[in-house]
Amino acid sequence: MVDRSPAPSMGASEKTLRVLEAAIRHSRFTDIVEDAGLAKATVHRILSTLVDEQFITGDSQHGYHPGSRFLGIAGRAISRLDISAIAEPIVEGLVRDVDCTVHVGVENGYEMVYVMRRDSSKPYRMASRVGLSIPMHCTGMGKAVLSSWTPEQVERMAAEVGLPARTEQTITDVSRLHDELALTRDRGYAMDLGENEHGTTCVSAPIRDHQGRVRYGISVSSIALEHPGSSISQFAPQAIAAADAISAALGAPAQ
Template identity: 65%
Template structure:
């Protein structure tokens, strides 16, 4: 016999849950959003069936969950409305800035965050180190995908066909004598980025400037932004900037989690 969950009643007739039930209610809500089967929800929460049934009935009644044990559970209309509003109000600059500030204090290098915008990346955050030199970058500046660290970590999430289409549109122009201008070499570079989990720019976009970059993912898991730790080659010669890759990846992952990435 399937568990039956009663249909929603008018909001005016609903009563608020007691404070003591809040933690259990949140646990059941999370489990119901991650699992559609009643038995899996019970297993994940570790609560008695009767308790889960009662809480699910309330969540369905309030519109946070929809469905039943026979057809399966899913996010309800009230939850989707609230989630949509929350996502639409996300400001990555506000969310990421504290993480960026901590990273700058830790590595004492300039840190950028950029957003994918068509065939380019656009800087949305730049926070400088304590060093006397300054990067030529600025918030709002658009930079190429194929010759920059942030651009390449974004490209590493694209399909081969999407990368080929970008190469056809842009022509992969050269900016320095180390810029990747060949599609096969770009694909090889992106394979390495996927394997390592970060990208390097060793003077490919600007002579004398180096960076290590990591991907930032949104609530769907899609790479929408990139983070880079930038310096000058005189201070980080060769590929020595790569030593800061763990810090860059950790910061990018933290921002991704704050954006709701799975």
Template identity: 60%
Template sequence: MPPSTNASEKTLLVLSAVLEHPRFTDVVEATGLAKATTHRILSTLVDRGFVSVGSNGTYVPGPTILSLAGRALQRIDISAIAQPIVDELVAQVQCTVHVGVANGDEIIYLIRADSDKPYRMPSRVGLAIPMHTSGIGKTVLSGYTDEGLARYAARTGVPPRTEHSIRDLEGLRAAAAAVRERGFAEDDEENEPGVRCVAAPVRDHTGTIKYGLSISTLTLEHTPEQVAAMAPYAIAAAEKISAALGHTP
């Protein structure tokens, strides 16, 4: 810890540490502060309700910080958070980039950002598409349990949108497993003829995959191999958005 660390910085150090380490000795070790200093700050945090002391003497988040966290989460605007990251990605790959959110059994586009190409994708903000026919939807489905996938199949019937679409539960399971293994999903004319994309999962502060990011292009412009080669860019951008939403790997 730098010797110039002021009182406010010390308080933040202790607060951050106690949210991850319930025992006093671990908090001391994590902050690098003296025991007396750590104890004094913790006492203040307990008095102010930021931290509570459990029945076994360990520290847990207090009502004040839980209330603040709840209010902060209500004000999260993923579109505002993601837009600068999306704009940077568009400049990198020169393709259309989407960010979508799971809503029931569908994906709704929250962001569509286009490159300078003379064409536009057949999509728009607010458009709802089936989860199993889209790259973003497949990333969300990858977070489902096998039972969850079965319930999705039973509810929707897994109707195809093109001749390339997934049509059954086995297809869902295979697609979800591929995302878990590779870290990205592909949509090769499964939602729109002539359009293919690569997508990566976006996680919220709990680690749940509620959103996804995709890079879309025309089949006339990029081969499946070329689209798959853009996966690292999609994954990196999705991880930046996840971090901004509070996800810690």
């Protein structure tokens, strides 16, 4: 448990930030006081200032909520988020760790779009490229995102765009896809064993945005000659750790 008691030398600015963070997390005054770890009188005084400055809104009777000034700043900050810049050091570290090609993709309708690719030291190169759209149902990153969808959303995708076969390994039956997504949720990662492209394999993990929604995925990819069968799954822990680190950097709430 995190010790929220104030340090003896805590200044006014740090107290204000602590109360602001607590007010964003909680609406009730008592919860804000407990989270901030400060005296009630101090919290009340700081809250009054934050209300006057429109960083929060409300009162101790009706509860507190983010104010217009805070929401405006948050909106501008979110609009400037560049996942490539945020993820780059994490992706570079993952490539060094696993020595495989690493991709990051973003959900775009019923497809995933590559936004990052970093190659390994191996002499071969994957056919992927930044900006390329790939189906969701037969790719690791796509299935990592789909695993967060409701069954109804998956059914709607299958009805609207189908589950076309890319190889003989592609899942083209929606009931099988539901089973695959349930397995993905249970183990925390998805796999693509030649389902999108002959001779390639990958293990992927979901990346959550600042609202906790899975919109991105990260994959560790290789060729089946080097990682036959499901042996690419040995890199699942590293993929999950990298995905969680990127999610945290994007501001995703703790799970």
